[in-house]
Amino acid sequence: MALEQDGATIRLTGHCPVEEAEPLLDALRAAPDATVDLTGAAWLHTAVLQVLMVAAPALRGRPDGLVPAACLAGLPIAEAG
């Protein structure tokens, strides 16, 4: 399972396909202050990246690569832990 919610943390892990975009959006709409944990995320589909750009949640960790970095550059970073 690629999307898990644990209190105020939404965790994306592994490969997150386009189908994750909608649940992620729903989750972020319901919990605008949630932190999104990407430490375990290997790849985010464009649609998922778009949702993150729209909702601009605090992020923990970033997936590797120039492209996700360019997409998520402006998003706040959550304190460790």
Add this chain to the structure above:
Amino acid sequence: MTNALLAQFIPEARELLERAGSGMLALEKSQSAEALDEIFRAVHTLKGTSGLFDIAPLTHLVHAAEDLLVEVRDGKLALEPEIVDGLLDSLDLVGHWIDVLETREVLPGDAEDAMAGRVAALRGWLQAGGPAAAASTAESQPAPDWLGALPEAERQAAYAAGPPLVAWSYEPDESCFFRGDDPAHLVAQAPGLLGLRVLPQASVPPLETCDPVLSWLRFEVLCAAPVEAVTEHLRYVSDQVQLSPITPGDLIVLEGPEDAAEVFGDFGTRARALVAAGARAELKAAASALLGIIGPATRQAAALRWIAALAATAAADALLRLVCAIDGAPPGAAPTVPPVTAAAAPVAAPVSTGAEAPLRQRAEAILAAQAEMLAVPVEAAQSAGRLESVRTVVRRCLRYLAPTRAEALNAALARSGDAAALVAALRQAENPAPAAATAPVPKAAQKPAAPAAPLPSAPAAEASESGAGAGPARMLRVDQAKVDTLMNFAAELVVAKNGLAYLAGRVEQVSGSRQLGREIKEQYAVIDRIAQSLQVGVMAIRMMPVSQVFQRFPRLVRDTTRKLGKEVELVIQGEDTEADKNVLESLADPLIHMVRNALDHGIETPAERVAAGKPARGTLRLSARQENDNVIIEVADDGKGIDPEVVRDKALRVGLITPEQAAQMAPEEFVNLVFAPGFSTKEQVSDLSGRGVGMDVVRNAVRKAGGDVWLASRLGQGSCVTVQLPLTMAVTRIVTVEARGQQYGVAMDTVAETVRVPRGQIHRIKQRETFVLRDAVIPLVRLADSLGLGAAPGEPPEEEAVMVARIGRERVGIVVDGFRERMEVIVRPLDGLLAGLVGFSGTALLGDGRVLLVLNLPDLI
């Protein structure tokens, strides 16, 4: 005039593109000369017509496509999938241009560049005879203007990497996710990726309303790779990409406010000396030192950073240009060229030969063509006719010619049938006729062989004055809003006329005059007939064939399956079925979703199919047909189907149904749970072959349009989604039913029949009332219960009035207290206080002013 012509051109161009595109797909399936001819003619016509407008890039691109098709037609080039891709992409680009042309009346600013790239690719195949050599060597294009927006560090890294460099921008189209595209992934995999910028195409959509399945990003990317490699990498999205090879120098974009401090002048002098001396380390140190004392945001600061970064490696002239950017001095001693005043000697004005001059020249040109024409050999059958036509032309030219020339030709004409004499006289035009009036006409030896055609008395027969009338059917282009307004009036009229029926009744009651009532009813019948004809007529204007929606699918299926590595045969049936334009438009998006689902999750890979004992190639069937007042669309695949058990377990787990409900449900009912809101979003569904993804969205869209959707599936054999939509949205035929003294409307097209069922024939099966109708067991629902109206007073009746309704594929009997009348109404959506009411599709205003609630049966059962 031009605008009207353009307005005519745009739909015609679209149709031609459509014909060419679908022809191409047909051709890829099976080589047929006919399909090729059709494509060729469409492209050719587009080329010819586009020449009427100032849209040269479009004409050039279509021309290149045509040339390629000629090679294919002549058998010199095999139509490989890559070439089809190239041609389709070019047609897409032309389609995009047509869209722009429609709104702005000019091509987009980048059309010339985009055309050059595409034409180079098409011509590449032309020369090389195959895609392998289709390196699109687009000629030097200006570097894109967004280069400067890339981070400076990335640009400096790219400068250090050196050529070849490619800058490209990529705007994935809105629906690209439906085709399985992952633009970020594509960008990440690009060869030689050095840096990029990601931004919204327009603006970032707001969180509240954004649609997660639509794409809105733009990528601006810098790659250190040959342009061919990047082109190849982006070949499937080439229509969404602007690509330009750039030089390292293009990367030096200096931005920021100008700083005019004197210190820069000193630096400039020193820096030039250092460059000349080859003292690069000192140059770098000087630049760094200056950077330490000035603000970082200026243009000069940017130039200094570049100098610092490049001092060790860059060529001297590049450094000097940067120095110039700092102190503003000209790069060298380039002398400014004095403007050359074009004081040329006045050209002798053309001697005026009178107002007739252009026509005389034109006539001479036409006569020259006649001589040329007569020199071309012709078959015997045509020779007499052709000579006759030449004689007609020559005769008509006479009046525009110089008198001597006219006389000579007239003399030649007199020898009817003597082609040689005529040709000789015509040739005289080349050297002006001698002053002598007698033209040297060769003596004709023979007598005319052919019987001389009677010369029509000049000027040619007076044509009838009335030019109009018998022309071909001329189309009228009308703004849809006007038709919609007309439609609304027609619908209002249909409803308003119902008032007359009430009036007739009132007249009988109030005045007691049956005669007057009858007369009103007769008038009502006349108006009724006219109103219906009017409505049918207006509706016909808005009817469109389903093919308008279906036509995009061959391409979608082709592209999607190519990407998924699946083999799918698309079968389209009933595309001539017509439905209202609005209805069809409401269908477009859900249909894409369903087709996409079927390809993604329904149909298996060839290997899986073969292992399951099926043909490797799957079949996707899209069909449309009309049933009563509905249009039925089916999307059927022969894929792996949906396991009802899995859906049931999932539905139980997420609390969509209770175990009690589950116990009463049939397998096909489980399968239809995928439409339930929340089914797909609560959990990953790929384990259910993904059918749940967004299916509630599909159902919402269809229901909003007054239709319904359901799914049938057999595990291992495939699934079929059926969409039922009303043919038109405007007027609904309803029957009114009564429950506890209240009247409600029910759409006629959901009512199969009405029956009276004796109480004794109603049985209970599993806590549900049922009755038997012609060997079928039909469940019963009591409308009053469903609406929460409470028990009926008094004894239950001996017979129940039952309306048998079709809901999806099910039939359900609805017990009502009685049936009233049938009528046509405009159903308006619930709004205001009523907006949240479940169970009603809207309200309708009746002829007597009452408001009727119209039931939405699927909600109630």
Add this chain to the structure above:
Amino acid sequence: MARILVVDDATTVRMYYRDVLEEAGFAVEEAVNGFEGLEKAVAESFDLILVDVNMPKMDGYTFLRQGRTMPELQAVPAVMISTESAAQDRERAYAAGANLYLVKPVRPEVLTEVATVMAGVAP
């Protein structure tokens, strides 16, 4: 009024000819392919015919060749209007019976002048 028959499968092109020629005072009749062109040309008389090359059902060459054998049509001047400018294309048009060969796009003033001279009647 001189009457001109325009034979072309492209609606926009026909509309363009019609606009230009009607503006110049000619009466214009349209046909969408060679076959329909022949039918119209037989049914009514025309002073000039403008014909496209590539058309479905019957192309311009066939139309011209056929027309030159028919008493109603053989003497009517015909202009073939094509997208191709090569010499062999022009020769093919002449061999089929065209009196003039023009290359698209034909500018309005050229069209008007040609029609004025070749239709034989002052518009």
